[in-house]
Amino acid sequence: MLVVRNIGQLVLPRFDAETGRPRVETIDRAAVLIDGGRIAEFGPAESVDVPADADELDAGGGCVTPGLIDCHTHTVFAGTREHEFVRRIEGQSYAEIAEEGGGIRVTVEAVRRASVDELVGLALPRLQRMLGNGVTTVEIKSGYGLTVDDEIKMLRAVARLRSLQPIELIGTCLAAHTVPPEFADRRGAYLDMICDDAFLRRMANERLAEFCDVFCERTAFSVDESRRVLLAARRHGLTPKIHADQITQMGASRLAAEVGAVTADHLETIDADGIAAMRRAGTIAVLLPGCSFFLGVHQAPARAILDAGVPVAVATDYNPGSSMVESLPLVMSIACTQMRMTPNEVMVAVTVNAAAAVHRRETAGAIDADRAADLVILDVPDYARWMYEPGRNCVRTVIKGGRVVHRRQD
Amino acid sequence: MLVVRNIGQLVLPRFDAETGRPRVETIDRAAVLIDGGRIAEFGPAESVDVPADADELDAGGGCVTPGLIDCHTHTVFAGTREHEFVRRIEGQSYAEIAEEGGGIRVTVEAVRRASVDELVGLALPRLQRMLGNGVTTVEIKSGYGLTVDDEIKMLRAVARLRSLQPIELIGTCLAAHTVPPEFADRRGAYLDMICDDAFLRRMANERLAEFCDVFCERTAFSVDESRRVLLAARRHGLTPKIHADQITQMGASRLAAEVGAVTADHLETIDADGIAAMRRAGTIAVLLPGCSFFLGVHQAPARAILDAGVPVAVATDYNPGSSMVESLPLVMSIACTQMRMTPNEVMVAVTVNAAAAVHRRETAGAIDADRAADLVILDVPDYARWMYEPGRNCVRTVIKGGRVVHRRQD
Numbered sequence: 001m002l003v004v005r006n007i008g009q010l011v012l013p014r015f016d017a018e019t020g021r022p023r024v025e026t027i028d029r030a031a032v033l034i035d036g037g038r039i040a041e042f043g044p045a046e047s048v049d050v051p052a053d054a055d056e057l058d059a060g061g062g063c064v065t066p067g068l069i070d071c072h073t074h075t076v077f078a079g080t081r082e083h084e085f086v087r088r089i090e091g092q093s094y095a096e097i098a099e100e101g102g103g104i105r106v107t108v109e110a111v112r113r114a115s116v117d118e119l120v121g122l123a124l125p126r127l128q129r130m131l132g133n134g135v136t137t138v139e140i141k142s143g144y145g146l147t148v149d150d151e152i153k154m155l156r157a158v159a160r161l162r163s164l165q166p167i168e169l170i171g172t173c174l175a176a177h178t179v180p181p182e183f184a185d186r187r188g189a190y191l192d193m194i195c196d197d198a199f200l201r202r203m204a205n206e207r208l209a210e211f212c213d214v215f216c217e218r219t220a221f222s223v224d225e226s227r228r229v230l231l232a233a234r235r236h237g238l239t240p241k242i243h244a245d246q247i248t249q250m251g252a253s254r255l256a257a258e259v260g261a262v263t264a265d266h267l268e269t270i271d272a273d274g275i276a277a278m279r280r281a282g283t284i285a286v287l288l289p290g291c292s293f294f295l296g297v298h299q300a301p302a303r304a305i306l307d308a309g310v311p312v313a314v315a316t317d318y319n320p321g322s323s324m325v326e327s328l329p330l331v332m333s334i335a336c337t338q339m340r341m342t343p344n345e346v347m348v349a350v351t352v353n354a355a356a357a358v359h360r361r362e363t364a365g366a367i368d369a370d371r372a373a374d375l376v377i378l379d380v381p382d383y384a385r386w387m388y389e390p391g392r393n394c395v396r397t398v399i400k401g402g403r404v405v406h407r408r409q410d
Numbered sequence: 411m412l413v414v415r416n417i418g419q420l421v422l423p424r425f426d427a428e429t430g431r432p433r434v435e436t437i438d439r440a441a442v443l444i445d446g447g448r449i450a451e452f453g454p455a456e457s458v459d460v461p462a463d464a465d466e467l468d469a470g471g472g473c474v475t476p477g478l479i480d481c482h483t484h485t486v487f488a489g490t491r492e493h494e495f496v497r498r499i500e501g502q503s504y505a506e507i508a509e510e511g512g513g514i515r516v517t518v519e520a521v522r523r524a525s526v527d528e529l530v531g532l533a534l535p536r537l538q539r540m541l542g543n544g545v546t547t548v549e550i551k552s553g554y555g556l557t558v559d560d561e562i563k564m565l566r567a568v569a570r571l572r573s574l575q576p577i578e579l580i581g582t583c584l585a586a587h588t589v590p591p592e593f594a595d596r597r598g599a600y601l602d603m604i605c606d607d608a609f610l611r612r613m614a615n616e617r618l619a620e621f622c623d624v625f626c627e628r629t630a631f632s633v634d635e636s637r638r639v640l641l642a643a644r645r646h647g648l649t650p651k652i653h654a655d656q657i658t659q660m661g662a663s664r665l666a667a668e669v670g671a672v673t674a675d676h677l678e679t680i681d682a683d684g685i686a687a688m689r690r691a692g693t694i695a696v697l698l699p700g701c702s703f704f705l706g707v708h709q710a711p712a713r714a715i716l717d718a719g720v721p722v723a724v725a726t727d728y729n730p731g732s733s734m735v736e737s738l739p740l741v742m743s744i745a746c747t748q749m750r751m752t753p754n755e756v757m758v759a760v761t762v763n764a765a766a767a768v769h770r771r772e773t774a775g776a777i778d779a780d781r782a783a784d785l786v787i788l789d790v791p792d793y794a795r796w797m798y799e800p801g802r803n804c805v806r807t808v809i810k811g812g813r814v815v816h817r818r819q820d
Contacts, residue, residue: 294747324799326801336499337705340499343496384492384493387495388490389734390703391740409819
C-alpha cells in the first residue's frame with residue numbers, strides 16, 4: 001500500500017459524450033491510496049482511510065494529474081532531418097525538398113538499414129525523456145519501413161521496448177504512410193501488398209498493432225485507396241485511424257466517420273461538413289499543434305471543433321520530419337497559446353480523450369477507484385500553471401501502475 | 411589549464427557591422443585550451459598545443475558554442491499570473507484584464523511586498539535553470555517596484571544574486587515600465603521622481619544599473635516622456651534602451667536611434683522608417699519571439715529587419731505577464747519556426763549581438779583568444795540540431811570563466 005499525501009490539487013478530467021463537453025474537477029488537499037498497483041481510494045485527505053503500515057509519498061503540496069497519454073507519435077525512427085528544417089526556413093517548399101531527395105524518403109532509408117536492436121536503442125532514450133515529462137502511455141506508428149518485413153521490424157521494436165521501460169506502448173500499422181519509391185509506378189501493387197490478408201493477419205495475431213492508420217493526402221493515398229486499406233484492416237480486427245485533412249481538403253475526416261475510425265488526426269484544413277460528420281459518428285479529433293508549430297504553418301481550427309462538441313485529443317506527432325517535439329507538456333502549452341484551447345480542454349485532451357483515442361478509456365487517463373495508478377506529481381500548485389510555463393519541466397515524480405518510475409534530479 | 415577535447419563542431423558566430431550580415435564559422439574536430447579562466451588557444455584538434463599536465467574535458471563529439479546571453483529579461487519578480495493566461499485564452503483582452511485588477515499591477519504589488527531576500531530566493535532557481543539551458547550572461551530589469559526604494563530593492567536583489575550563482579548579471583533600471591496607480595492622475599510627478607538626479611546618481615554610482623529602459627507605448631509612456639527619461643539617464647552614464655513598437659506604432663524605434671539607445675526591443679509593429687533609422691544609427695534590434703508566442707499574437711517582422719542589415723539579438727523577455735518562458739533554447743526554436751530566422755542568424759543573435767546589446771562585446775558571446783572561457787557543450791553534433799529539437803534540453807555541460815558550473819544529470 002502506498003499513499004500519495006499532501007496533494008495540493010488532485011485533477012480529475014472528464015468528458016461528457018452526450019454534450020461533447022470536456023471539464024476538469026479538482027479536489028484540494030487530497031490524498032490517493034494505491035493498493036496492488038491500482039487506485040484503492042482518493043479524495044480530500046481527511047476522508048481517505050490510510051492503513052498505518054502504508055508507505056508514504058509526499059506530493060509537497062503540488063498538483064497531481066493522471067499520467068499523460070501521447071496518442072499519436074512516430075517515436076521509432078532512425079536518422080534526423082535538421083538540414084530540411086534549415087532549408088524550409090530558408091524558403092524551400094516540402095515538394096522542392098522531396099525533389100532533392102529529402103523528406104520522408106530519408107527516414108525510410110535509414111529505418112530500412114537499421115536493425116530492431118538499433119531502432120530500440122534509438123527510441124529508448126526518447127521514451128525515457130517522455131516519461132520524465134509525465135507521459136505514461138504512448139502510441140507508436142510504423143510507416144518508415146514500407147515493406148512487409150520493415151513494417152513488422154518497426155513494430156517488433158515497439159514490442160521489445162515494452163519490456164525495457166515503464167511506458168505502456170500501443171502499436172499502430174501505418175504501412176499506408178506513403179507509396180515507397182520502388183512502387184512509384186505501381187501504386188496498386190503496393191496497396192495489394194499492405195491489404196494482403198497474410199500481412200494484416202500477422203499484424204493482428206502477433207499483437208504487433210491494434211490500429212491501422214492511413215495518410216489520406218494528395219501526395220500519399222486518395223480517399224478511395226484509404227478506404228480500401230482501412231476496410232481490409234478492420235476485417236482483421238485492426239481499428240481504423242486516419243491522418244486526415246492535413247494539407248489538402250479531400251474529405252478524409254468524412255471518410256473517418258464513414259469507416260468507423262476511432263480518430264481522425266491533424267485536421268488543419270477540416271471544413272464544417274467534416275466537423276459535423278465527426279460529431280455524428282463520435283470520431284475523436286486528434287490535434288497536433290506541435291506539428292504546425294514546427295512547420296510554421298497554420299493550426300487546426302481547434303475552437304470550431306471543440307465548440308461543435310467533437311471530442312478532442314492532443315498529441316505530439318513526434319517525428320523527425322514535421323514535429324521534432326517529444327515534449328507533450330510543451331505541446332500542451334502550444335495548444336493553449338496557438339490554438340486558444342483552455343487548460344481544462346487541454347487537460348482532458350491529453351488524458352481521458354487521448355485514452356479513448358487508443359482504446360484505453362477503461363484503464364488509463366483518469367484517476368478512479370480500481371483503475372491502474374498512473375499519476376504525475378508536479379512542482380506547481382495547479383494544472384493551468386503547468387501550461388503557463390512552456391519549456392520548463394514541472395514534473396517531479398511519475399507513478400506507473402502504482403510504482404514510482406521517475407524522480408526528477410534537482 | 412583545461413583542454414576541452416573531442417569537439418565535433420566548434421561554433422564561432424560573427425557579425426559584420428559594415429554589411430550588417432551575421433554568419434557562423436565552424437571548426438570540425440576541434441579543441442579549446444583554457445588557462446586562468448580565459449581561452450588560450452582553439453582550433454582543429456591537431457593544431458592546439460596541449461601541455462601534458464592539462465586537465466581534460468571530453469566533449470563527446472558534441473557541438474560547442476559560446477555561452478548564451480539572454481539580453482532582455484525580467485527574471486526578478488514575485489507572484490505568477492496564470493489566471494490571466496487562462497482568461498486571455500478565453501478571449502479577454504489585456505485591457506479587460508487590467509480593468510479587473512489584473513496585469514502588471516499584480517506583479518508590482520507582489521514585488522513591493524517582497525523583501526530583497528524573498529526576491530533573491532525566487533530568482534535563484536530560475537537562474538539555475540537558465541544556466542542549465544546554456545545561458546551564462548543575463549540582463550535583468552527592474553520595473554515592478556515603481557517607487558525609488560522598490561526599484562532599488564529589485565536591483566539590489568540582482569546584485570546579491572551575483573554572488574550566489576555563476577551567471578553574470580547585468581542590471582537595467584526600468585522605473586519607466588508603467589505609471590503606478592498612485593500616480594495615475596500625476597504622471598508628471600512620477601516622471602519627476604524617476605528623472606531625479608539623486609535617484610539616477612544612486613543607480614549609476616552604486617552600480618545597480620548600467621542601462622535605463624523605458625516602455626514607450628500608448629498605455630505606458632509617450633515618445634516625449636520616454637525621451638525625457640532616457641536623456642536624464644544618459645547624463646548619469648546609464649545607456650538608453652527602449653521597449654519600442656510592441657503594440658502601437660508611435661515612432662519609438664526612431665526615438666531609439668535619436669537618443670543613441672544601444673537597443674530597441676520588441677518591434678512587433680516596426681515600420682520601414684523605423685528599420686531605416688535603426689540601420690543608420692546602428693541600433694540593435696532585440697526580438698522577443700517567446701513573448702508573441704506566449705500571447706498568441708503576431709511576431710516582429712524579423713526577416714525585414716535582418717534583410718535591412720540591422721543587427722538582431724534574440725532574448726526570452728522572461729516575465730510572469732507576457733512571456734513565462736525562461737528557456738532561451740526554446741525561444742531560439744521559436745525564432746526559427748515562427749519568425750523564419752535561420753539557425754545561423756539565431757546563433758549570432760544569442761551570442762555576438764546579444765553581447766553587444768548589453769555592452770559585453772569585448773568579453774562575452776564569442777570564442778576568441780584571451781576572452782573569458784564561457785562555453786556550452788551540447789549532446790548534438792551541430793548547432794542547427796539544437797533548434798531543431800524544441801523542448802529537449804541538449805545542453806550537457808556549461809563552462810563559465812573556465813570553470814565547469816553545470817553538468818546535466820542523465
